[in-house]
Amino acid sequence: MIVRRAARFFDDRFGTNAAVRYVATKVFPDHWSFYLGEFALYAFLMLVATGIWLTFVYDPSPAGAYRSVVELARATPVGYLMRQVHHWSAVVFVAAILLHMARIFFTGAFRKPREINWVVGLSMLVLASLTGFTGYSLPYDVLSGTGLRIADAVLLAVPFAGGWLENVFNGGQFPGPLLISHLYTFHVYFLPIAIAGLLAAHLGMMIYQKHTQFVDEPANVVGRRFWPDYFLRALAALALTAGVVLVLASTFEINPIDEIGPYLGWTVPNPATPDWYAAFLDGALRLGPAIELRLFGHPVPALFWPGIVMPTIVLGVLLAWPWIDAWFARDVEAHDVLVPASRAPWRTGFGCALIAAGTLLTLAAGDDQQSLALHVPIGALLVAYQILVPFGSLAVGVLAFVFARETAIRRRDRALEAERVVGLRRNAAGGFDAERPEIA
Amino acid sequence: MGDDLPRSLTRAAVVTAALAALGAALAAFVHASPALVGGLAALVAFATAFALAATARALHAPDDVREPRTVHATRALEPLPGDVTRRGVFDRFWLYAAGAFAVLGIVPFVALARNAAPSGTKWRAGARLVTPDGVALRADDLAVGGVETVFPEGHVSDYDSTTLLLRLPSDAVGGADRRDWMHDGNVAFSKICTHAGCPVALYRQASLELYCPCHQSVFDVVHAARPVSGPATRALPQLALDVDPEGYLIARGDFSGPIGPDSWGRTA
Ligand code: FES
Numbered sequence: 001m002i003v004r005r006a007a008r009f010f011d012d013r014f015g016t017n018a019a020v021r022y023v024a025t026k027v028f029p030d031h032w033s034f035y036l037g038e039f040a041l042y043a044f045l046m047l048v049a050t051g052i053w054l055t056f057v058y059d060p061s062p063a064g065a066y067r068s069v070v071e072l073a074r075a076t077p078v079g080y081l082m083r084q085v086h087h088w089s090a091v092v093f094v095a096a097i098l099l100h101m102a103r104i105f106f107t108g109a110f111r112k113p114r115e116i117n118w119v120v121g122l123s124m125l126v127l128a129s130l131t132g133f134t135g136y137s138l139p140y141d142v143l144s145g146t147g148l149r150i151a152d153a154v155l156l157a158v159p160f161a162g163g164w165l166e167n168v169f170n171g172g173q174f175p176g177p178l179l180i181s182h183l184y185t186f187h188v189y190f191l192p193i194a195i196a197g198l199l200a201a202h203l204g205m206m207i208y209q210k211h212t213q214f215v216d217e218p219a220n221v222v223g224r225r226f227w228p229d230y231f232l233r234a235l236a237a238l239a240l241t242a243g244v245v246l247v248l249a250s251t252f253e254i255n256p257i258d259e260i261g262p263y264l265g266w267t268v269p270n271p272a273t274p275d276w277y278a279a280f281l282d283g284a285l286r287l288g289p290a291i292e293l294r295l296f297g298h299p300v301p302a303l304f305w306p307g308i309v310m311p312t313i314v315l316g317v318l319l320a321w322p323w324i325d326a327w328f329a330r331d332v333e334a335h336d337v338l339v340p341a342s343r344a345p346w347r348t349g350f351g352c353a354l355i356a357a358g359t360l361l362t363l364a365a366g367d368d369q370q371s372l373a374l375h376v377p378i379g380a381l382l383v384a385y386q387i388l389v390p391f392g393s394l395a396v397g398v399l400a401f402v403f404a405r406e407t408a409i410r411r412r413d414r415a416l417e418a419e420r421v422v423g424l425r426r427n428a429a430g431g432f433d434a435e436r437p438e439i440a
Numbered sequence: 441m442g443d444d445l446p447r448s449l450t451r452a453a454v455v456t457a458a459l460a461a462l463g464a465a466l467a468a469f470v471h472a473s474p475a476l477v478g479g480l481a482a483l484v485a486f487a488t489a490f491a492l493a494a495t496a497r498a499l500h501a502p503d504d505v506r507e508p509r510t511v512h513a514t515r516a517l518e519p520l521p522g523d524v525t526r527r528g529v530f531d532r533f534w535l536y537a538a539g540a541f542a543v544l545g546i547v548p549f550v551a552l553a554r555n556a557a558p559s560g561t562k563w564r565a566g567a568r569l570v571t572p573d574g575v576a577l578r579a580d581d582l583a584v585g586g587v588e589t590v591f592p593e594g595h596v597s598d599y600d601s602t603t604l605l606l607r608l609p610s611d612a613v614g615g616a617d618r619r620d621w622m623h624d625g626n627v628a629f630s631k632i633c634t635h636a637g638c639p640v641a642l643y644r645q646a647s648l649e650l651y652c653p654c655h656q657s658v659f660d661v662v663h664a665a666r667p668v669s670g671p672a673t674r675a676l677p678q679l680a681l682d683v684d685p686e687g688y689l690i691a692r693g694d695f696s697g698p699i700g701p702d703s704w705g706r707t708a
Contacts, residue, residue, distance in 0.1 A: 174599070382670070413646075
């Protein structure tokens with residue numbers, strides 16, 4: 001058999017059999033939610049494969065970018081599909097990462113000893129979003145050009161370094177002659193290579209530290225062996241990811257740039273909204289208060305608060321979350337067994353509040369369309385969102401907290417009830433058996 | 441186990457995958473519709489996924505295999521050979537060296553910034569207002585209520601100079617700020633939003649407001665385009681207008697202030 005032969009070939013030269021054995025007999029806990037991270041991994045593979053193909057037809061110059069992408073889609077069905085699969089894979093990639101992280105968060109899988117892997121995973125989410133944004137911008141159509149214009153303005157709002165950053169990235173001022181070529185370098189080299197490196201670290205740490213699991217048996221990993229059982233399942237998940245992306249790509253056209261035209265600078269699409277995973281930032285920019293403070297004699301750009309301060313705080317709290325969480329719980333132990341969300345009400349509350357805030361900000365990025373559809377003046381909607389985002393998220397967080405706590409209490413009561421001794425019965429050996437209540 | 445799928449089904453899935461792959465290749469070759477090519481490719485993927493999952497199931501491998509965890513407990517670090525720390529090998533001195541290298545690393549990046557001449561706009565006193573097609577405009581070329589994107593003549597599509605020309609109805613002109621910056625109801629503002637730089641492209645004639653499609657900042661045209669709603673904090677810079685002897689609209693100078701989004705360096 002090929003596998004056996006290959007194993008022998010490498011073992012003769014590098015002594016790899018021990019490692020092969022280690023991986024082949026590694027045990028994977030069996031739970032559907034453990035596939036979410038795998039889906040992200042496979043979407044990344046699809047992105048790399050289609051992305052390499054696309055570099056052969058894309059022209060990274062301000063004049064040629066838009067034309068090369070439009071012609072690509074027109075020329076052959078393969079070209080059309082390659083771009084569609086690439087963009088849809090990016091959507092699946094980010095979505096799978098978010099779901100995977102939600103699972104990690106709400107079950108406490110990030111706790112000691114896996115704090116570093118949480119940080120690595122979160123970094124990959126940030127890099128994935130940046131890769132998505134730069135890729136979305138490469139066609140230089142009127143929609144993505146507008147997105148670049150806004151991103152450039154946010155860059156300008158970085159304290160002290162803003163002007164320098166804009167200058168370097170554009171090769172001058174916006175829209176500079178080197179903007180597209182820099183986007184291309186970031187999208188094709190820096191970002192994917194950084195993701196690949198972090199991915200290797202992510203998987204390496206996971207193999208070394210072993211999986212968490214739901215089964216309450218701290219001494220062992222309980223699940224299926226990698227070879228051949230889990231290996232086949234992983235391959236099936238890979239094929240499934242490919243199938244889902246292909247169906248999406250051939251059924252729903254994403255980002256039809258030939259319908260909206262190239263970026264000229266003085267035209268703008270209406271409505272102007274970014275890809276869904278960046279929309280919460282756009283929503284924040286819309287809600288940002290129209291006040292201009294002065295610090296050290298300089299006016300603070302209006303974009304500074306929603307565009308720089310807000311994302312920095314959210315990212316900072318999330319990066320530090322494993323340590324914040326441990327401090328909250330006064331917990332210095334290592335944990336390999338996952339806990340249901342109800343067992344950590346404050347964690348669940350915080351997570352739900354964050355999801356609510358993200359969802360509301362994303363909705364706020366569509367306030368102009370909602371205003372048209374609902375016949376509500378845009379100003380009123382704006383104020384409604386400005387109130388709803390902080391207080392609505394807070395309310396969701398508190399509700400989730402209370403609900404989780406009640407669930408935990410009910411569960412404990414039920415467990416206690418099951419343990420309660422309602423009577424004693426003499427058994428055949430002459431001892432006593434405890435009688436427990438019957439629970440439906 | 442009773443819930444086993446018959447092996448023939450797995451085999452059929454593999455055959456389907458192979459045939460669909462051939463079909464997809466053929467369809468791509470004859471330039472069939474992307475939906476057909478993509479659909480066949482998806483069939484390859486789904487059939488393969490099915491065959492793999494069915495095979496995995498048929499293995500009946502146990503799902504409660506146990507593998508002991510190793511505990512990564514803290515163990516005291518035993519003294520290293522030669523005990524480098526005690527001999528002061530890593531002195532504060534090395535921190536300075538590291539700092540020196542860091543400076544070497546940072547300098548090239550600081551130097552990356554080009555000394556681009558502060559580009560500014562191309563509006564000068566006497567510059568004619570031309571459309572994106574390069575057509576110069578007279579004071580009554582624009583109908584009352586009309587709106588047009590204009591550039592300084594000779595600099596069409598110069599980004600920073602992008603300007604919006606509007607023709608106000610005469611009753612609005614009476615109450616307008618900077619009445620002498622207008623000419624015959626023509627009034628011009630920078631089209632680059634002072635919030636995040638989108639083109640302020642929408643004009644609501646009924647309320648005499650300019651409206652930015654990106655984050656819905658609203659600017660009051662009659663009152664020097666000051667922001668009245670939305671996140672923008674600064675008025676759109678205005679261009680003072682006049683006509684030259686041939687009757688064409690011209691600028692009397694540059695904008696009333698810096699155009700576009702704020703940066704920390706702006707001193708205004
Ligand atoms: S760019 Fe105009 S409102 Fe934000």
